Each structure stands twice: as structure tokens, then as C-alpha cells.
Amino acid sequence: MHAHIAFSWQLVAGLLGVESGQDAVIRAFLYERKEEVVKPYGVTVGEFTDRISKLRNKLGNEGLKDEGLVVRRAKGAEGRVNGNILAGDKFSLAYSRSAEEILRIVYGTGDEHVPGGFYPVGGKGDIARSFLKHTS
Amino acid sequence: MTGKIIISQLLLYPNCRAIRSAVEGFPRPLLNLSAASFGKVMDEAFGKRLVPTFDPYANTLNFYLASYVIPYVGLTGYVGISPLLQNPSFKRVNPKPKPKLISLYICELSVSHMCMHILHFHGSLWQGFWE
Numbered sequence: 508m509h510a511h512i513a514f515s516w517q518l519v520a521g522l523l524g525v526e527s528g529q530d531a532v533i534r535a536f537l538y539e540r541k542e543e544v545v546k547p548y549g550v551t552v553g554e555f556t557d558r559i560s561k562l563r564n565k566l567g568n569e570g571l572k573d574e575g576l577v578v579r580r581a582k583g584a585e586g587r588v589n590g591n592i593l594a595g596d597k598f599s600l601a602y603s604r605s606a607e608e609i610l611r612i613v614y615g616t617g618d619e620h621v622p623g624g625f626y627p628v629g630g631k632g633d634i635a636r637s638f639l640k641h642t643s
Numbered sequence: 644m645t646g647k648i649i650i651s652q653l654l655l656y657p658n659c660r661a662i663r664s665a666v667e668g669f670p671r672p673l674l675n676l677s678a679a680s681f682g683k684v685m686d687e688a689f690g691k692r693l694v695p696t697f698d699p700y701a702n703t704l705n706f707y708l709a710s711y712v713i714p715y716v717g718l719t720g721y722v723g724i725s726p727l728l729q730n731p732s733f734k735r736v737n738p739k740p741k742p743k744l745i746s747l748y749i750c751e752l753s754v755s756h757m758c759m760h761i762l763h764f765h766g767s768l769w770q771g772f773w774e
Contacts, residue, residue: 518662523721530714536707545704548693555708558688563716572719594715604719612716615684625680625713631672 527601531593534576538592541576553577560594566617567609572602606634681709 541553557575564573574594583589596602604612607619615624619638622629629639678698685697685708699709 519721519724522662523718526714526718526721530718533707533710533714537711540704543704545708547695548697550689552704552708555685555688556711559684559708559712560715562684562688573715601722602719603722604716605723606720608723609716609720613713615687624684625675626672627675628673631669633669635672 534592534594538576538590563612566612566615567604568611568617569604569608572604572608607638610635610638681712684712 537552537556541551541556543552544550545552545555553576555575557577560573560575564571567573574591576591578589578591580586580589583591593599594602610619610630611617613625614622614629616622619635620640622639626635629635678700679696681699682693682696686692697705697708699705
């Protein structure tokens with residue numbers, strides 16, 4: 508394996524470790540409060556996470572790759588639990604998304620060519636810019 | 644209070660610096676992390692306008708709900724990008740080896756330790772897990 512590829516792998520693995528740690532801490536905190544009602548909306552924390560995860564699935568437009576904190580038992584770990592502290596596929600592996608899917612979600616537009624949301628003028632990296640029609 | 648301590652620790656992880664030192668870097672994109680921006684995400688998630696508008700900065704719980712919006716998306720992106728690293732066309736964005744790597748691994752290690760601590764201290768987390 509070429510040195511630059513090995514380095515990229517290591518960088519991505521390192522970032523993945525930290526990112527999954529952040530996700531786990533946030534999910535653990537919310538999981539403890541999943542029955543708590545978010546004022547003044549009268550909606551539980553569990554439903555909030557379910558709605559956010561469903562929105563991300565809708566925007567990503569590539570099927571189910573995201574799950575809230577409470578799921579139907581069939582979707583839980585080994586089909587045995589309805590608590591869903593970590594999101595994963597049927598083998599409890601993290602789901603995978605392409606750059607296009609990520610952009611559709613973080614732009615909030617469902618379209619990698621149309622910036623918005625957290626990135627009002629789009630990303631600045633080569634991949635994000637390649638999808639923008641008018642790059643400066 | 645625990646919430647504030649955890650978030651302040653997460654914010655201190657300097658992995659952006661590691662990325663920039665590895666891949667030359669590019670200008671930081673314009674970010675909109677305003678309360679209104681998160682409010683809009685929640686409106687879209689519920690398919691209706693929440694009244695009052697969701698404010699991520701109103702309290703600790705809201706802050707955590709807002710924090711839930713991004714990490715899993717980033718994580719799935721790292722999983723998705725890894726096969727592409729073997730493609731020669733990505734050579735241009737691939738970095739030269741630098742010793743910064745070790746710091747990334749220390750970072751990762753401390754996060755896993757932090758998780759273990761949190762799970763340990765919050766034993767109640769597991770009550771009712773196997774329903």
C-alpha cells in the first residue's frame with residue numbers, strides 16, 4: 508500500500524474514532540432522558556431523535572441509514588431490543604454515506620447542487636465544489 | 644452541569660488542525676450555526692412550524708438535541724469515503740505522512756476512555772435496556 512494511502516486511511520480511522528465517540532456521548536446523554544418531555548412542545552426526547560433521524564434519511568435519499576433512540580424491536584440489536592442507544596445496520600455496523608448524501612443532509616436541501624442550511628454558500632473542498640454550478 | 648462539562652470537552656478536540664496540517668487545507672466555508680438555522684431543521688423534522696421556534700441555546704437538553712443533528716452524519720461519511728482512498732484519482736487530495744497522526748490516536752483513545760467513564764458513572768443508563 509502506498510504511503511499516502513496508508514496515511515489517509517489512518518487519518519480517516521482517527522477521525523472516525525473521535526466522531527463516533529462524540530456521537531456516543533450525545534446519544535448516551537439523550538438515551539437517559541428519552542422519556543423526558545421537551546418543553547413546551549409536549550414531545551419526548553425519543554421522538555425528537557426519531558424525527559431528526561427520519562429527516563436525515565429523507566434528505567440523504569438512499570433509504571434507511573439512520574435511527575433514533577427508540578426503534579421497533581425488529582430494528583433493534585439482533586431484533587431483540589427496542590432501545591437503540593447506538594445506530595447501526597443488521598450486523599450492528601455503522602451505516603455508510605457517500606459525499607453526495609452528506610451534502611444533501613448538511614445543506615438541508617436534499618440536493619448536493621443546492622447549498623443551504625449550515626452551509627449557506629456550500630462547502631469549500633474539492634468534492635463539495637465539484638457539485639456546485641457556480642464555483643468562484 | 645455534567646452536560647456542560649462534556650460539551651466543553653468535545654469542543655476542545657483540535658482535529659480540524661490535524662486535517663489542515665495533513666491536507667494543506669482550504670478556506671473554512673461560511674457556517675450558519677445560528678439558533679434560527681437549528682430551528683429550521685427542527686421545523687422540517689416535524690413537518691410543521693414549532694411554536695415557539697426551537698432554540699438550541701435555551702437549555703442543556705435543547706443543546707444536546709441540537710448536537711444530535713450532525714455527528715452521525717459525519718460518521719457515516721467517514722465510513723463511505725474510506726473505499727475511495729484506494730482510488731488513484733484521489734491522489735491529489737491525499738497528504739504526505741506527518742507525525743501528527745499519533746495525536747489523533749491519543750484523541751481517539753481519550754474519547755473512548757471518556758465514554759467508559761460516563762457509562763460507568765451513569766449506571767442507570769442500563770436499567771430497562773433489556774425490555
